Amino acid sequence: MPAERESRLGDVILRVEDLHKRYGKDEVLKGVTFELRRGETKVVIGPSGTGKSTLLRCINQLSVPDKGRVWLEDVEITHARTNINHVRAQIGFVFQDFNLFNHLNALQNVSIGLLKVRKMPKEAALARASEELARVGLAEKACSYPAELSGGQKQRVSIARALAMDPKLILFDEPTSALDPELIGEVLEVMIQLARGGMTMIVVSHEMGFARAVADRIIFMEGGGILEEGTPAELFTCPRCERTGQFLRKITELYGETDGQ
Amino acid sequence: MKKFLLVLGLLAVVGLAAVSAAATTYKVASDTTWPPFEWQAGGGQLIGFDLDVMRLIAILEGYDVNIISYSWDIIFIDVGNGRVDIGASGATITAEREAVVDFSAPYWTSNQAVIVMADSDLNIASALSAGKKIGAQVGTTGAKWVQEQLIDKGVDVELVEYTLYPLAVLDLVNGNVDAVVQDEPASRASVAADARLSIVGVIETGEQFGFFVTNGDPNGLLPKINDGLQKLKASTAWADLITAYMGGAELTKIEAAWVAAAPFLAAKDVTGFAHALAAGATAP
Amino acid sequence: MTATEILWQNVRPLFDALPVTLEVLGLLLVVGLTLGTVLAFAQAYGRRPLRALCVGYEQLFRGIPPLVVILLFWNGITPALGVPVPGIVVAALALGMRSAAYQSQIFRGAIQAVPPGQMMAARSLGMSRIQAIRSVIVPQAFRLAIPPWANEYSSVVKDTAFICVIGGLIDLTRQALMKLAPLSMRRPIGTQLILPYLIILGLFYLALTYGGNGLLSLLERRLSIPGFEMKGKVER
Numbered sequence: 071m072p073a074e075r076e077s078r079l080g081d082v083i084l085r086v087e088d089l090h091k092r093y094g095k096d097e098v099l100k101g102v103t104f105e106l107r108r109g110e111t112k113v114v115i116g117p118s119g120t121g122k123s124t125l126l127r128c129i130n131q132l133s134v135p136d137k138g139r140v141w142l143e144d145v146e147i148t149h150a151r152t153n154i155n156h157v158r159a160q161i162g163f164v165f166q167d168f169n170l171f172n173h174l175n176a177l178q179n180v181s182i183g184l185l186k187v188r189k190m191p192k193e194a195a196l197a198r199a200s201e202e203l204a205r206v207g208l209a210e211k212a213c214s215y216p217a218e219l220s221g222g223q224k225q226r227v228s229i230a231r232a233l234a235m236d237p238k239l240i241l242f243d244e245p246t247s248a249l250d251p252e253l254i255g256e257v258l259e260v261m262i263q264l265a266r267g268g269m270t271m272i273v274v275s276h277e278m279g280f281a282r283a284v285a286d287r288i289i290f291m292e293g294g295g296i297l298e299e300g301t302p303a304e305l306f307t308c309p310r311c312e313r314t315g316q317f318l319r320k321i322t323e324l325y326g327e328t329d330g331q
Numbered sequence: 332m333k334k335f336l337l338v339l340g341l342l343a344v345v346g347l348a349a350v351s352a353a354a355t356t357y358k359v360a361s362d363t364t365w366p367p368f369e370w371q372a373g374g375g376q377l378i379g380f381d382l383d384v385m386r387l388i389a390i391l392e393g394y395d396v397n398i399i400s401y402s403w404d405i406i407f408i409d410v411g412n413g414r415v416d417i418g419a420s421g422a423t424i425t426a427e428r429e430a431v432v433d434f435s436a437p438y439w440t441s442n443q444a445v446i447v448m449a450d451s452d453l454n455i456a457s458a459l460s461a462g463k464k465i466g467a468q469v470g471t472t473g474a475k476w477v478q479e480q481l482i483d484k485g486v487d488v489e490l491v492e493y494t495l496y497p498l499a500v501l502d503l504v505n506g507n508v509d510a511v512v513q514d515e516p517a518s519r520a521s522v523a524a525d526a527r528l529s530i531v532g533v534i535e536t537g538e539q540f541g542f543f544v545t546n547g548d549p550n551g552l553l554p555k556i557n558d559g560l561q562k563l564k565a566s567t568a569w570a571d572l573i574t575a576y577m578g579g580a581e582l583t584k585i586e587a588a589w590v591a592a593a594p595f596l597a598a599k600d601v602t603g604f605a606h607a608l609a610a611g612a613t614a615p
Numbered sequence: 616m617t618a619t620e621i622l623w624q625n626v627r628p629l630f631d632a633l634p635v636t637l638e639v640l641g642l643l644l645v646v647g648l649t650l651g652t653v654l655a656f657a658q659a660y661g662r663r664p665l666r667a668l669c670v671g672y673e674q675l676f677r678g679i680p681p682l683v684v685i686l687l688f689w690n691g692i693t694p695a696l697g698v699p700v701p702g703i704v705v706a707a708l709a710l711g712m713r714s715a716a717y718q719s720q721i722f723r724g725a726i727q728a729v730p731p732g733q734m735m736a737a738r739s740l741g742m743s744r745i746q747a748i749r750s751v752i753v754p755q756a757f758r759l760a761i762p763p764w765a766n767e768y769s770s771v772v773k774d775t776a777f778i779c780v781i782g783g784l785i786d787l788t789r790q791a792l793m794k795l796a797p798l799s800m801r802r803p804i805g806t807q808l809i810l811p812y813l814i815i816l817g818l819f820y821l822a823l824t825y826g827g828n829g830l831l832s833l834l835e836r837r838l839s840i841p842g843f844e845m846k847g848k849v850e851r
Contacts, residue, residue: 366796366797366800370793370797371628371793371797372797373625373797399782400783401783402780402782402789404780405686405780405781409782412690412694415782495792495795495796497798497800497809500799500805500806501809501810504805520800521800521805523802524799524800524801524803524804528805581801582801583801
């Protein structure tokens with residue numbers, strides 16, 4: 071299985087090199103380096119407060135790193151001359167608490183990027199947005215406002231919003247952590263389909279079942295750095311670090327294994 | 332080029348002559364809340380003794396007036412700084428006001444009437460005796476007299492001041508004050524309108540009303556106003572104006588008479604206007 | 616003439632004075648809205664010195680009573696500019712600049728009430744800051760601002776009564792004050808009509824306040840979106 075997966079991965083699409091970020095006295099990222107290949111699903115795990123979310127935000131510059139560099143293909147995102155809006159339009163971002171635009175219905179939420187950023191004609195943008203809503207199973211909720219949607223539905227709309235932009239990769243920041251347990255499955259299902267369909271993704275998550283089933287590689291972060299990176303088989307069966315093993319045992323006890331299938 | 336300048340100069344001279352030929356219009360500020368000296372008639376016209384005296388002086392002296400309704404609080408400020416040219420608002424000539432504006436010769440001597448409720452058994456002495464509450468309009472001679480002649484001399488009365496005179500009368504009717512001190516003509520009009528009120532006496536304060544202009548009289552208006560006033564007093568118009576406004580006629584009757592007499596004003600017929608006004612106001 | 620007829624005769628001039636009050640009200644709202652919006656954005660998104668300047672402006676204008684602001688403007692502006700400024704403009708400017716201090720607080724509060732995640736989500740799609748403000752923040756802040764803005768509207772309607780101190784400006788209140796003496800000297804009615812007359816004056820202001828508030832809640836309803844209900848209403 072791992073070998074089969076390795077074979078479908080392409081060239082390096084994202085390179086993160088020695089990222090540092092501090093908030094006041096707290097150094098949240100202490101030099102993070104990794105590569106992401108086209109079609110890869112990388113799951114980032116680790117105790118909370120360890121810099122996982124900050125890492126995602128530093129990748130598309132929602133937080134500006136203090137030091138280090140990030141490349142998307144051959145464009146250095148961290149370079150001062152890079153048009154960051156242009157780069158962000160190619161990187162989807164799914165937030166823990168959805169951040170749907172509260173004044174727009176589902177269809178408008180999905181189409182706004184196409185209209186305002188891609189400058190697509192309205193008809194085309196709405197058609198594309200409808201497709202994406204259908205893809206996440208919410209075609210009939212097109213006219214519902216965020217306040218009228220369940221948490222799981224909101225997160226699926228927010229995935230559709232990211233997908234509509236035809237992103238080169240999508241960053242998921244704990245996409246199921248704010249959801250009631252019974253709603254987690256529907257979101258994970260969409261993500262699994264995406265991963266299997268070849269979407270490049272980095273997923274910060276506590277869903278070990280998802281990680282085990284879908285991840286090409288798993289990064290274990292602790293204390294602002296990467297402690298260990300490997301395939302699910304490597305990490306779950308014989309982690310190189312004792313800490314990784316401890317964490318995995320604890321997290322499995324706490325959350326169990328939801329794989330959404 | 333020289334020719335062109337010459338033509339330009341000639342045009343300028345002609346233009347100036349044309350401007351000076353037309354009568355200058357002066358702005359006259361008046362707090363038109365104070366019948367019979369100045370008020371707004373039912374038809375919207377600003378009329379009253381002060382205003383018509385000023386209008387007739389203007390006719391006699393060959394200038395025009397534009398009467399502007401002004402809040403009493405800022406009349407002296409705006410005449411003082413020249414935003415308006417003349418104040419005609421039943422203003423008593425005082426030394427402190429002289430510091431801000433320049434006054435004309437006096438045109439009216441004001442006496443204060445004391446109004447009480449007709450059923451109160453008060454006389455002029457008891458109405459103004461210790462323990463009484465006395466109402467007056469703020470900034471008027473009446474208020475000043477109560478302060479200076481009673482309170483400052485140790486008489487233990489309470490002076491209650493009102494922004495508008497009718498509110499003082501209303502409070503008298505409502506039983507909140509025992510007496511109201513106010514200029515005689517206005518007091519007579521109030522008493523005539525309400526049988527429950529009566530005038531128990533008149534205080535001869537001898538304070539004098541004057542028109543006023545910006546300090547230093549930059550437009551040279553005072554000589555004209557004084558000259559016009561003298562001419563007016565020498566004519567039959569003066570007695571007619573007093574008859575019309577101070578004769579105790581009901582305000583609505585004066586308003587109707589004023590409207591009927593207005594064509595004389597337009598024709599700049601000073602005595603004709605005053606005669607028509609007096610005739611209308613006193614007609615049975 | 617009956618008391619009712621006399622009363623009606625004196626109410627008619629109030630209708631003549633109404634346009635003056637309405638003009639000042641309209642102008643002051645435009646001044647307050649424009650300046651208030653600029654101040655709010657400067658405070659929400661501007662640099663520190665600019666923010667401090669705006670706070671100073673707000674504190675200055677919120678700390679001075681409307682009547683005093685009007686008197687200051689009436690006696691300050693024309694001499695300062697050297698040209699006569701019409702009373703109606705002075706009144707609208709004075710009250711408008713005062714209202715701007717309150718309106719900027721309303722708008723700033725509304726902008727800041729939009730959750731920070733909204734801006735982040737907009738930026739993550741590749742929108743510029745300006746685009747995000749225009750397409751995401753403002754439409755939400757605008758809806759949040761309507762109820763408190765209706766409050767401010769009610770308050771400035773009543774502030775317009777203070778313009779009666781400006782020479783030559785006959786607004787509702789000034790007109791009513793001018794009628795009190797002639798009204799109280801009608802024979803044989805005397806002061807009896809003063810109270811009903813003042814009540815009618817109050818009704819004019821009530822009509823302005825509630826008429827305006829009615830229009831605003833109509834606007835609010837037309838723009839209403841689930842999740843943006845007024846406080847106090849039950850959430851779905």
